[in-house]
Amino acid sequence: MTPMIDIVFQMIIFFVLTVQMERDQLDERIRLAMSPHGPAVEQRDPRTVTIDVDDDGRIAIGRFPLSEQRLFTVMRAAVVQHGQTTPVVIRGDMDTAHHHIKRAMDICTRAGLFRIKFAAIKEAN
Amino acid sequence: MGTRHHRRKKQVIEAELSMTPMIDIVFQLLIYFILTFEPTDVMAHLDVFRPAPDSEPREQMETPNVLRVVIYQDGFTVNDRQMRLPEIERTLGRLAAIDQNQTVLIMATAHSRHANLIDILDLCAKVGLRNLSVVSMN
Numbered sequence: 001m002t003p004m005i006d007i008v009f010q011m012i013i014f015f016v017l018t019v020q021m022e023r024d025q026l027d028e029r030i031r032l033a034m035s036p037h038g039p040a041v042e043q044r045d046p047r048t049v050t051i052d053v054d055d056d057g058r059i060a061i062g063r064f065p066l067s068e069q070r071l072f073t074v075m076r077a078a079v080v081q082h083g084q085t086t087p088v089v090i091r092g093d094m095d096t097a098h099h100h101i102k103r104a105m106d107i108c109t110r111a112g113l114f115r116i117k118f119a120a121i122k123e124a125n
Numbered sequence: 126m127g128t129r130h131h132r133r134k135k136q137v138i139e140a141e142l143s144m145t146p147m148i149d150i151v152f153q154l155l156i157y158f159i160l161t162f163e164p165t166d167v168m169a170h171l172d173v174f175r176p177a178p179d180s181e182p183r184e185q186m187e188t189p190n191v192l193r194v195v196i197y198q199d200g201f202t203v204n205d206r207q208m209r210l211p212e213i214e215r216t217l218g219r220l221a222a223i224d225q226n227q228t229v230l231i232m233a234t235a236h237s238r239h240a241n242l243i244d245i246l247d248l249c250a251k252v253g254l255r256n257l258s259v260v261s262m263n
Contacts, residue, residue, distance in 0.1 A: 035243055035250065038169025038250045094239055097236050098235055098236065099235040099236065099261070114174060119170060120169045120246075121167070
């Protein structure tokens with residue numbers, strides 16, 4: 001039984017660490033708006049690109065700040081690699097002025113992505 | 126004969142695993158995970174269509190059959206009439222009852238809060254409208 005217990009513990013540690021890493025990708029300084037009626041996210045497309053826009057209009061992907069030019073390069077690369085159906089999610093802070101969100105959206109449309117999703121909180125825990 | 130019996134008994138004893146230390150550790154781990162657990166929020170993704178920035182917004186503005194919701198810093202208008210959220214919900218609900226695939230044009234001014242846009246998108250999701258275009262205005 002001992003080797004089995006060893007393996008099970010290894011697996012537990014692996015899963016706990018990967019869940020933690022996934023959560024660390026999300027910037028907790030961004031306070032999302034509430035949308036109690038929005039469709040819940042059930043399964044994530046692995047191609048999804050998540051763009052963070054904070055209340056000062058700074059654009060980032062996975063906590064890594066990007067200039068507009070860099071973001072365009074990233075989005076263009078995503079379109080070339082995964083096609084025009086690549087899902088884009090914009091996580092905008094609720095106090096962000098619309099023109100900051102517009103900048104991020106315009107870069108997506110310039111790169112050829114016209115379907116955009118806005119992240120919101122359905123149920124707060 | 127007698128010694129053989131004795132040896133077999135000894136082997137059985139060696140193969141036993143003492144559970145107490147393992148249970149101690151498992152309980153420690155359990156307590157650690159319960160204490161550090163924080164529930165995550167359920168997320169929603171609101172799907173919209175974003176027309177290309179160089180396409181003529183004027184053309185869409187003047188299409189008579191499209192419902193136009195404009196988001197200002199301090200309120201909303203629907204087809205140029207000022208409305209509050211409950212009123213907008215009723216209007217959108219009436220539209221959805223006719224055709225859920227009807228396009229709704231959502232126009233946000235430059236300094237409007239993102240939360241207001243999410244409010245409108247949430248209402249559209251509530252009544253079941255699917256074709257939403259988000260356009261920016263100056």
